[in-house]
Amino acid sequence: MNFTLPRVIVAVALLLAVTACDDGASQKASQKPPEVVPRPVAQTVEPLSLDTIDPFGFRTGERVPDLAFTDIDGESHQLSDFSDSAAIVIVVRDTGCPVSSRYAPRIARFEKEYAAQGATFLYLNPGAHETDEAIREEISTFGFTGPYIHDVAGDIARALRVRATTEVLVLDPSLTLIYRGGIDDQYGIAYTRNEVKEPWLRKAVDATLANTVPDVRHREEVAGCALGFHSGDDVEQVTQALLPEDGLTYHNRISRILEDNCVVCHRNGGIGPFALDNYKSAYGYRAMINYVLNEGLMPPWYAKPGISHYTNDRSLRATDRRALLQWTAGDAPEGDPALAVRHRTHAAGWTIGEPDYVAQLPEPQEVPAEGTVPYRVVYVKTDFPEDRWVKRLEIRPTAPEVTHHVIVTLEAPPDIEPPDPNRPWHEALSGFFAANGPGAVGTDFGEGKAKKLPAGAWLKFQLHYTTNGRATVDQTRLGFVFQDEPPDVEVETASAYNYWFKIPPFTKDHQVISKYTFPADGRLERVFPHTHNRGVAFRYDIIHLDGTETPVLQVPEYNFNWQLTYDFAEPPRFKKGDILRATAWYDNSEDNPYNPDPSKLVRHGEQTWDEMMIGYFDWTRTPAETTARN
Numbered sequence: 016m017n018f019t020l021p022r023v024i025v026a027v028a029l030l031l032a033v034t035a036c037d038d039g040a041s042q043k044a045s046q047k048p049p050e051v052v053p054r055p056v057a058q059t060v061e062p063l064s065l066d067t068i069d070p071f072g073f074r075t076g077e078r079v080p081d082l083a084f085t086d087i088d089g090e091s092h093q094l095s096d097f098s099d100s101a102a103i104v105i106v107v108r109d110t111g112c113p114v115s116s117r118y119a120p121r122i123a124r125f126e127k128e129y130a131a132q133g134a135t136f137l138y139l140n141p142g143a144h145e146t147d148e149a150i151r152e153e154i155s156t157f158g159f160t161g162p163y164i165h166d167v168a169g170d171i172a173r174a175l176r177v178r179a180t181t182e183v184l185v186l187d188p189s190l191t192l193i194y195r196g197g198i199d200d201q202y203g204i205a206y207t208r209n210e211v212k213e214p215w216l217r218k219a220v221d222a223t224l225a226n227t228v229p230d231v232r233h234r235e236e237v238a239g240c241a242l243g244f245h246s247g248d249d250v251e252q253v254t255q256a257l258l259p260e261d262g263l264t265y266h267n268r269i270s271r272i273l274e275d276n277c278v279v280c281h282r283n284g285g286i287g288p289f290a291l292d293n294y295k296s297a298y299g300y301r302a303m304i305n306y307v308l309n310e311g312l313m314p315p316w317y318a319k320p321g322i323s324h325y326t327n328d329r330s331l332r333a334t335d336r337r338a339l340l341q342w343t344a345g346d347a348p349e350g351d352p353a354l355a356v357r358h359r360t361h362a363a364g365w366t367i368g369e370p371d372y373v374a375q376l377p378e379p380q381e382v383p384a385e386g387t388v389p390y391r392v393v394y395v396k397t398d399f400p401e402d403r404w405v406k407r408l409e410i411r412p413t414a415p416e417v418t419h420h421v422i423v424t425l426e427a428p429p430d431i432e433p434p435d436p437n438r439p440w441h442e443a444l445s446g447f448f449a450a451n452g453p454g455a456v457g458t459d460f461g462e463g464k465a466k467k468l469p470a471g472a473w474l475k476f477q478l479h480y481t482t483n484g485r486a487t488v489d490q491t492r493l494g495f496v497f498q499d500e501p502p503d504v505e506v507e508t509a510s511a512y513n514y515w516f517k518i519p520p521f522t523k524d525h526q527v528i529s530k531y532t533f534p535a536d537g538r539l540e541r542v543f544p545h546t547h548n549r550g551v552a553f554r555y556d557i558i559h560l561d562g563t564e565t566p567v568l569q570v571p572e573y574n575f576n577w578q579l580t581y582d583f584a585e586p587p588r589f590k591k592g593d594i595l596r597a598t599a600w601y602d603n604s605e606d607n608p609y610n611p612d613p614s615k616l617v618r619h620g621e622q623t624w625d626e627m628m629i630g631y632f633d634w635t636r637t638p639a640e641t642t643a644r645n
Contacts, residue, residue: 055569101133112240136161141172164359181239195218196234203238266348305343313523367457370494405495409457414489452578518617538586543631
């Protein structure tokens with residue numbers, strides 16, 4: 016449990032540290048030049064382009080064309096014939112592919128299970144080499160009941176850009192593509208696993224039935240027999256012919272881009288200042304949409320592409336950005352309401368599910384209408400007699416409109432009654448237990464991963480409020496979902512922080528470096544860079560024992576107003592003794608519009624007019640290290 020040392024000891028330790036490190040004393044002793052890390056280069060924002068938009072019908076979030084087809088029984092259909100279904104699942108088949116055969120019984124069970132919940136399964140066999148007799152035998156053997164399409168010419172396969180047998184596409188009733196990819200991770204051309212660990216199709220259908228979206232929406236690799244309809248010179252011609260006659264409109268495309276990228280915040284009840292979930296509002300704010308896209312301000316995502324992949328990536332695809340710019344710069348037509356997107360159901364309460372335990376601030380916090388509100392500290396005592404393992408957690412301010420961020424640490428109050436909320440705060444420099452920033456949702460640490468909440472722990476809430484012109488009150492809550500057994504790996508939060516920096520007055524591009532040495536083999540799960548208003552760029556690199564370096568995050572244009580966490584899709588590995596280097600850049604000049612006072616020598620401090628340099632991160636030890644530690 017991270018209880019605070021007595022204040023005298025902390026003060027002495029910090030004084031000694033400052034004496035040793037300030038003014039480059041250690042550098043003078045070694046006569047080594049200061050380390051210089053290249054600053055991330057900002058992405059060039061594409062200029063407004065009115066070229067032809069990309070074809071529809073093959074990427075998640077887009078409306079699939081209302082394809083017409085004839086099934087093997089000679090019945091004519093269109094996709095819209097099934098728009099009264101709760102979900103439409105298109106399964107790519109081939110009677111000779113071994114992977115396709117292995118999945119056939121499972122697909123048949125899925126069809127029967129989900130038909131009872133209103134889903135429709137369609138089977139697409141694009142093989143010119145296939146015979147109707149072989150297809151009918153497959154239908155009879157496995158018991159498929161949905162329409163089966165023998166796409167001899169491959170027109171449907173080209174329009175959908177299917178890549179391999181066993182690929183599945185899940186559509187909602189508005190024909191919006193919710194998921195495309197593999198069925199699960201058990202079977203492949205060269206492997207068979209004992210069990211399913213990633214049930215992508217099941218999760219996708221469940222999410223569509225619930226009118227939400229699955230965690231995984233697109234799988235680049237499909238472990239079936241390759242088909243090749245996703246490439247070739249004729250693909251562009253075929254899909255262009257399927258574009259709606261009324262061109263680019265709100266209902267046939269723009270509404271889906273907004274639903275995928277903006278409506279989660281910009282809706283009634285969301286944290287966005289206005290709604291973008293209907294044509295009237297989107298049309299009214301079209302100039303603002305155009306502005307924030309051209310300036311690169313929205314959506315809020317600042318990681319430089321090409322460094323790592325992140326599960327919570329909010330970035331806007333280049334083709335979607337061009338489509339939005341084209342629509343907002345033109346007449347912004349509404350189009351046919353019959354093509355309207357189906358708006359998703361957003362959680363009205365906890366995004367982690369109903370918590371097992373909720374810790375709430377004991378007293379409401381009054382936030383004035385105007386002025387600056389200093390950071391506040393509130394302690395909450397838990398009452399568990401034994402350690403608990405937290406697999407999901409979420410901080411929910413009751414007044415999110417004035418709550419900039421909340422950081423919760425495991426730290427007991429000082430031995431005074433009542434606790435002094437204005438005492439120096441040092442513990443959260445090295446890590447935290449939970450955090451919340453603008454636009455944040457709950458944290459799910461993942462399968463087999465959890466954080467330890469020690470028995471009888473104190474929760475220290477550090478609250479940053481910003482005024483918005485209306486006086487209000489907040490009584491923030493922290494919810495936990497527990498698991499009974501210790502996890503395979505424990506999630507630990509630490510940081511590479513620098514407490515001793517000094518940023519000279521009127522300095523344009525001041526670099527500050529901090530490092531953390533990993534005490535065990537493990538993986539880097541997520542990172543959370545933190546500076547204040549003078550921070551303009553940030554990056555993380557792993558320095559390996561052999562001297563090589565691996566960049567894991569570059570943020571060329573850091574924005575204090577969005578305290579973003581970056582969750583790695585493939586957590587980088589490291590060895591014991593490897594170093595995580597965090598580097599931040601600060602603009603203390605008059606050119607920084609957020610700079611409260613460029614004439615000030617800036618040091619570490621809690622308030623936004625001071626500065627911080629903290630490279631937070633979550634990491635996990637290897638399972639063997641976790642077992643040994645526990």
